[in-house]
Amino acid sequence: MELRGKVAVVTGGASGVGRALADRFAREGMKLVLADVEKPALDNAVSQLEEAGAEAIGVVTDVTQREAVEALAEQTYGRFGAAHVVCNNAGVGTDETRLKIWESPDNDWRWVFAVNVWGVLHGIQAFVPRMLEAGEEGRIINTSSGNGGLYPLPTTAIYPTTKAAVTTMTEVLHHQLAMAGSVLKAGILFPGPNIVNTGIFDAARNRPEDLPLHEGAPPPPTLEDIKQMAKGMGHELQVTEPHEVADYAVPAIARGDFWILPESEDADTKVRARADSILKRTPPPLPFP
DSSP: OOOTTOEEEEETTTSHHHHHHHHHHHHTTOEEEEEESOHHHHHHHHHHHHHTTOOEEEEEOOTTSHHHHHHHHHHHHHHHSOOSEEEEOOOOOOSOTTSOGGGOOHHHHHHHHIIIIIHHHHHHHHHHHHHHHHTOOEEEEEEOOHHHHTBOOTTOSHHHHHHHHHHHHHHHHHHHHHHTTOSEEEEEEOOOSSEEOSGGGGGGGGOOTTSOOOTTOOOOOOHHHHHHHHHHTTOOOOEEOHHHHHHHHHHHHHHTOSEEOOOOHHHHHHHHHHHHHHHHTOOOOOSOO
């Protein structure tokens, strides 16, 4: 798929992986629609893209609300008349590393599911019918995670559960588009190969007032906190920068790849071990020693 001159929509586009994807799409000559719940960061991102010569607009969007994502689609088609690459990328995480699954608050589950799962569903519902009607080649790219999307880390529960749902949703979408004979393709992005340096560790800044943190909740961990936690378990945590994700993701999107993930012997070993346990009907292995 030729990207130059086409239109890319990126949710969670004001920072992190979303912003890196937007920067790379701009270098490919694409027109951009950035969606984010944080208006100041969104305005800044659009301004910087325009200064670099890109044609871009920003639409403040809460992906947990279907009406908001429908409005995003309306503004995209109103401005550019098309959408060719839609990245359902917005995501959040919670400070769940200190809690067991049976201790985790309902509000945490509701919030993370609303963004990570319903947000992706809303993107599919808002854009796929319009893209199918246009009949043009296109891509729906949903952001998952190795944590849950490929194998779950037992130090977390909510986040990987949502990412497992995104993987399954995208696989079903892939098959349904193919069975419909569409030139529209689905793909799933796994940022990595290491933990990605994004603002997701401070996601609580955008938490809705009607789903507050539970009483006595500790401050969310920083990336440095997570590094120290890994060190205490005998691991030296490596970090991937968002632009590194975009550098392998965008060529894969152009090719029409379904599984968009970097080469990683460590991840491959964990996936094989998990698949092997399924085939042998044995308990799942720990993804770390």
